[in-house]
């Protein structure tokens with residue numbers, strides 16, 4: 001039985017292990033943001049770390065306002081000409097960087113700082129670099145005693161130490177991240193962040209020509225995006241450019257992975273070992289099994305898919321698989337998973353003699369049955 005993609009090729013023809021991304025989905029996601037840019041006077045940058053790939057950077061460079069990068073390796077792999085695009089540079093180890101090299105692609109440059117030393121070092125190198133102050137999200141979590149606190153950003157008490165450097169700061173940056181790469185930001189969360197940023201600008205007399213509210217947009221539905229931007233615009237001075245730097249947003253529903261069955265063992269459950277590794281190839285993904293069957297019956301069996309390393313936790317997950325699929329599982333068959341994060345491609349690595357997965361882009365992916 002074949003499961004067809006739009007190109008008519010069988011999934012068995014994908015080299016495995018591989019990570020596969022649907023270009024059309026990535027493009028559509030970027031087009032949505034592009035349409036909001038003018039409507040709400042906001043700017044969208046791609047967090048380059050979210051999928052390290054020249055293909056992706058090319059697609060997004062045509063549609064977005066620039067990139068959020070953390071170091072020279074990320075900057076170097078971006079398209080050679082970033083004419084009038086913005087590079088927003090955020091790096092916790094800023095202190096030894098030459099900022100003159102970060103404009104050689106004809107881009108604008110904004111650098112987030114979180115210490116006075118960083119600010120002074122940058123101004124000494126290049127007075128024209130735009131500075132933004134990265135705020136810690138800790139004060140927003142004060143009622144949540146369980147929260148593990150972010151190590152990034154500056155606390156309000158520390159801002160007074162900036163003295164005259166405050167005049168060189170053009171605005172604020174705040175990104176709410178969690179500890180496993182899955183930020184969950186609601187419209188309410190973004191509004192709270194914006195409110196907090198406004199309060200800081202008033203208390204500390206800091207300009208707010210720019211406000212960067214970070215990433216995490218993948219949890220918002222299309223309608224929520226409009227609601228958020230509409231509400232932000234009511235709150236924030238129309239002259240302030242509002243930035244977002246989403247990453248996973250572009251790869252939601254666009255990522256797949258294929259692995260080949262290497263061995264099958266029947267214990268209490270069926271243990272299927274693939275050449276696709278959960279630990280090496282699927283970091284920050286929650287894979288969902290894609291059924292091969294077009295007419296699946298109702299009966300299912302529990303199947304645990306595991307990766308090929310000797311690491312006990314190298315597992316993709318346990319799934320209820322239609323018996324029609326289970327009967328077809330044999331050494332050499334290819335199994336497909338959806339819900340693969342762009343970050344998996346960036347973290348994609350080898351371990352224990354296992355090589356990184358291949359990274360492929362497909363014009364569009366269809367006919368996969370998610371379980």
Ligand SMILES: Cc1ncc(COP(=O)(O)O)c(C=O)c1O
Pocket residue numbers: 047050068090175177181182183214215216217218245246247248249
């Ligand atoms: C500073 C910063 N901005 C943006 C992002 C992108 O986040 P997301 O992929 O959740 O949109 C990240 C991700 O780690 C980040 O660290």
